[in-house]
Amino acid sequence: MTLEHETRRTIVCLLRDGEKSVGELARAFERPRPGVAHHLSVLLERGIVQTRVEGARRLYALDAERALVAWNALLRGQP
Amino acid sequence: MIRVFRAESAAAFRADPSGPVVVEGTDRTELEATVARLEDEGRLSHDEARTIERALDDVTGDAADVVLAGDGRIFRVEGEAPASAAPLEWFATDRVSPVLVVCGSGARALLIAEALQFLGYNADYAAVPQDGAALLDRLRQARPHVAVIEEALLVACGSRLLDLSRRGDVIAIVGLGAGGPDGVLETPLRLEAVAPTLERLLDRVRKARLSPSVA
Numbered sequence: 001m002t003l004e005h006e007t008r009r010t011i012v013c014l015l016r017d018g019e020k021s022v023g024e025l026a027r028a029f030e031r032p033r034p035g036v037a038h039h040l041s042v043l044l045e046r047g048i049v050q051t052r053v054e055g056a057r058r059l060y061a062l063d064a065e066r067a068l069v070a071w072n073a074l075l076r077g078q079p
Numbered sequence: 080m081i082r083v084f085r086a087e088s089a090a091a092f093r094a095d096p097s098g099p100v101v102v103e104g105t106d107r108t109e110l111e112a113t114v115a116r117l118e119d120e121g122r123l124s125h126d127e128a129r130t131i132e133r134a135l136d137d138v139t140g141d142a143a144d145v146v147l148a149g150d151g152r153i154f155r156v157e158g159e160a161p162a163s164a165a166p167l168e169w170f171a172t173d174r175v176s177p178v179l180v181v182c183g184s185g186a187r188a189l190l191i192a193e194a195l196q197f198l199g200y201n202a203d204y205a206a207v208p209q210d211g212a213a214l215l216d217r218l219r220q221a222r223p224h225v226a227v228i229e230e231a232l233l234v235a236c237g238s239r240l241l242d243l244s245r246r247g248d249v250i251a252i253v254g255l256g257a258g259g260p261d262g263v264l265e266t267p268l269r270l271e272a273v274a275p276t277l278e279r280l281l282d283r284v285r286k287a288r289l290s291p292s293v294a
Contacts, residue, residue, distance in 0.1 A: 009193055009197070013196055016170075045092070045155075047153070047155070053095065068271060071197060072269055075191070075194060075266075075267050
């Protein structure tokens, strides 16, 4: 399940209030997390995150509806 | 202009759209007809055609680049405003009042607290053994406005929880699964069902704490 990984859940939470660059996301973590870019690409492939280019920056934004579906799938897997 | 590209690798999928355009146009009806024709001609696979249709549903403007990958089963859209992160009806409006999730399993409590945090709630979690005294102690320490408590713990605690919620700090008790005196969040939890319950209770507790006579 896409959100089984803690880093992906954190990324989804961080994007909830607006788009961010990968650098902003990495800095928002309380402690260094490896593979933020990798986890972003997984979320991108699943359609939970979308991206656009603004000047020299690539920005990532949440598709809230798809994030909700992914969260519900994760919660369904709980006993 | 809406253009559809086919990425040959994961790196190309993430990079700026480039390479041959699979299909392009500004009129959606025409684009869909072109996709159907290309599928008939075998120039687009069934998966690619369906994925393009889904991608077109996601494109809100008339200028976007769609990139296909994974044998045509996945896509991303670039060049238009991204999906809105604006609050939907299931996001929290009260992001301050403390909510505590209490379960017998710490992992389960954490996951549910994270889900509530995703919705915007100021949620924390606690794991307590299946005995009522430990649960009451935890609630007295944490002083949440709303406690979301696993059904089994509610059963263990019984009416003592009601006493707690009616004495001193007002706490609304929501059962996780069943049985909450103030509300229930059914399991498996569906996040779109959370806000109607929590918003109502947080509002009630906030008013009660400001004006004890309301409680």
